[in-house]
Amino acid sequence: MDIDQFIIKIVEIILNPLIMALFAIATVVFLWGVVVFIKDAESPEKRREGSQKIMYGLIGMFIMVSSFALVNILFNTFVKPNTSKPIPEIIRR
DSSP: HHHHHHHHHHHHIIIHHHHHHHHHHHHHHHHHHHHHHHHHHOHHHHHHHHHHHHHHHHHHHHHHHHHHHHHHHHHHHHOOOOOOOOOOHHHHH
């Protein structure tokens, strides 16, 4: 196994599922904040708590999307998977 295949396995088996799991947690925090904000709208303390959870969820989702993009940019820049396809006959002319 060469280093490119090893990095591909690390990204596919560890990094991508970890990022997706953390994104799911951030989404749950965001949705829980929305529920708290709407359910207890008459209480200023609960509205503040709900809006904080919404903000934390949004920040978490932004960080996970950014890290997913960064991993994919680095992966596609430095580890070029063997996905070369033959050039169709029409384009070669």
